[in-house]
Amino acid sequence: MDEILDGLTQIDCDILVIGGGTAGPMAALKAKKKNPEANVVLLDKANVKRSGAISMGMDGLNNSVIPGYATPEQYTKEITIANDGICDQAAVYRYAEECYGIIQELDSFGIRFQKDQNGEYDVKKVHHIGTYVLPMPNGDTVKKALYRQLRKARINIVNRYMATRLLTGEGRVAGAICVNTRTAEFLVVRAKAVIMGLGAAGRLGLPTSGYLYGTYENASNSGEGYAMAYHAGAGLANLECYQINPLIKDYNGPACAYVAGPLGGYTANAAGERFIECDYWSGQMMQEFYDELQGGKGPVFLKLNHLAEETVAEIERVLHIVERPTRGHFHAGRGTDYRKTMIEMHISEIGFCSGHSASGVFVDENARTTIAGLYAAGDMANVPHNYMLGAFTHGAFAGEDAADYIKDMDFAEFDHAEVEAERLRVLAPTKRDDGIPPNQIEYKTRRLVNDYLQPPKVTAKMQLAQKRFAEVREDMEQGMYVRDAHELMRSLEASTILDCADMAAAASLYRTESRWGLYHNRVEYERDDENWFCHTILTKGADGQPAHAKKAVQPYVVDIADEEKDAYYNQRVDPSVAAE
Amino acid sequence: MPLAQTATSVPVTVNKDLCIADKGCTVCVDVCPLDVLRIAVTDDGTKTAYMKYDECWYCMPCEADCPTGAVTVNLPYLLK
Structure with a gap:
């Protein structure tokens, strides 16, 4: 295994789904259900059985809109406010209307959701305004349940192939170029439609531990979706x-205030005092968190040691089985007992991910990107605060729309020279006798991301970042060296990470205002609704560098009253109350 | 620039007395999202899984899915 082989195969399919984590499997299932004749291929650079952000499961739905607890209007309003108004509501509203059906479908797959004594969904309040959090007592079984459905539906699964570039022609998508991660053999997939569900760009900043893979996101989510969309000419929204x-801190996994919050846990400063009213993540919440970390009252902790034994035991049971189960090992190693000590927290390195913020490939309410036949869903598509249920639901939208799109559609012609050029680019590090290994290219890129791009953002620092990134790119293109197919995969990821770093700097420099709290805190600029109440769209310019445009926010479906707009700005606990 | 051999301690360990790679099992290698595990031939000629690349998200499918409980995921030293 891992020996570099020479090979190129071509296959055809109706719909190619890239990414077998969360959105991808649901897209494949829905496409096949709507059009059973369609040949649907689900491709993953890992193994679909355990790939993606929910590799080990998920502890709950963070944004379920369940009749009787929340309305689509209320949810749409909440997300619009949480995202500082920059939101095309149609996609959020459609999600809010249809996610309940997806919950029922997941339930039918065998994924259980918590119910109360009356058999009703046991929904908890974590957000500032509404009630949307639904625990999943057997959330560790999600991937297994999905995999069973994929086999049953006869979806063609292709594991250990990494897509590196999309193919386009005739003004629409034509397929993708892929490389086997264990043999370096090429696979060209011609497809009438392509659905991307490649997750977050989670290996962009460097964790404070310095360990390249100690990231918040699944470290295999290195941002290929963002880079491929960019090189294919699609628009990317609000990457800043x-x-x-x-x-x-250090473990870099979620503190899970969404799990602990409804049971009485909360985020506290070193004195054990609450400083934010609401633990739901937004840019402003993160700014308050950052201020507390930097101020004299830090560091910040998750506080559970005031809770009853049975409550702590229940929190432990959930957190040590689901999503990131090694957190139990981590706490044991440091002798941290939730009953006795508070758990030290920190903020993560930066990444792109609309699942929690809003940085993603631009899509509409049908999960269509700006390229015909190309779809995106999940963490990499720009529907804000979408979380796991958003990935499933928008994955479903993509699958259903693609099933219609391919009817009477033939393969688009593409330029075969593109395949040859891509083979040369990909294999270049295998043709050298020595040079710089991918891990050093990656480490340097990500260390520079921390040094110069991490907010608070400063213009001169971001300009320096661009200069340094260009130097690293020159080293990468002229001197990167790999010894086997596995290292070749890492070299492709290093290239993706550098693309994302360039996009992060360019997008942040373009929006000359501050918005989204810490996420885009540009110290030299105030919020400026007059000039910047809009999306920013980044594309690949004619010169091969990022180009920018403003795009108007679509007229709201759900009106927001003036006095509601700033609800997320009033999060800091009033000191006179906190002292009581 | 020639490459150096820099040692690192790896977080995933395999009990080779329990590992059944010799019988053809590759479950841990198959499920790893980062594809860092491989099968090696040991000194006595039997096969065992091991961590070849120190690129671990300490996510645990290898440990959870191992049919014989041979795999243990420890935290990488840099962050434990």
């Missing part, structure tokens, strides 16, 4: 709205 998350 970085993802930054509160987490357990």
Whole structure:
């Protein structure tokens, strides 16, 4: 295994789904259900059985809109406000209307959701305004349940192939170029429609531990979706709205205030005092968190040691089985007992992820990107605060729309020279006798991201970042060296990460205002609704560099009253109340 | 620039007395999202899984899915 082989195969399918994590499997299932004749291929650079952000499961739905607890209007309003108004509501509203059907479908797959004594969904309040959090007591079984459905539906699964570039022609998508991660053999997939569900760009900033893979996101989510969309000419929206998350320091996994909050846990400063009213993640919440970390009252902790034994035991049971189960090992190793000590928290390195913020490939309410036949869903598509249920639901929208799109559609012609050029680019590091290994290219890129792009954002620092990134790019293109197919995969990821770093700097420099709290805190600029109440769209310019445009926010479906607009800005606990 | 051999301690360990790679099992290698595990031939000629690349998200499918409980995921030293 891992020996570099020479090979190129071509296959055809109706719909190619890239990414077998959360959105991808649901897209494949829905496409096949709507059009059973369609040949649907689901491709993943890992193994669909355990790939993606929910590899080990998920502890709950963070944004379920369940009749009797919340309305689509209320949810749409909440997300619009949480995202500082920059939101095309149609996609959020459609999600809010249809996600309940997806919950029932997941239930039928065997994924259980918590119910109360009356058999009603046991929904909890975590957000500032509404009630949307639904625990999943057997959330560790999600991937297994999905995999069973994929086999049953006879979806063609292709594991251990990494898509590196999309193919386009005749003004629409034509397929993708892929590389086997264990043999370096090429696979060209011609497809009438392509659905991307490649997750977050989670390996952009460097974790404070310095360990390249100690990231908040699944470290295999290195941002290929963003880079491929960019190189294919699709528009990417609001990339300057970085993802930054509160987490357990060093472990870098979620602190899970959404799990602990409804049971009485909360985020506290070193004195054990609450400083934010609401633990739901937004840019402003992250700014308050950052201020507390930097101020004299830090660091910040998750506080559970005031809770009853049975409550702590229940929190432990959930957190040590689901999503990131090694957190139990981590706490044991440091002798941290939730009953006795508070758990030190920190903020994550930066990334792109609309699942928690709003940075993603631009899509509409049908999950269509700006390229015909190309779809995106999940963490990499720009529907804000979408979380896991959003990935499932928008994955479903993409699958259903693609099933219609391919009817009477033939393969688009593409330029075969593109395949040859891509083979040369990909294999270049295998043709050298020595040079710089991918891990050093990656480390340097990500260390520079931390040094110069991490908010608060400063113009001169971001310009320096661009200069340094160009130097690293020159080293990468002229000197990167790999010894086997596995390292070749890492070299492709290093290239993707550098693309994302360039996009992060360019997008942040373009929006000359501050917005989304810490996510886009540009110290030299105030919020400026007159000039910047809009999306920013980044595309690949004619010169091969990022180009920018403003795009108007679509007229709201759900009106927001003036006095509601700033609800998320009033999060800091009033000191006179906190002292009581 | 020639490459150096820099040692790192790896977080995933495999009990080779319990590992059944010799019988053809590759479950841990198959499920790893980062594809960092491989099968090696040990000194006595039997096969065992091991961590070849120190690129671990400490996510645990290898440990959870191992049919014999041979795999243990520890935290990488840099962050434990």
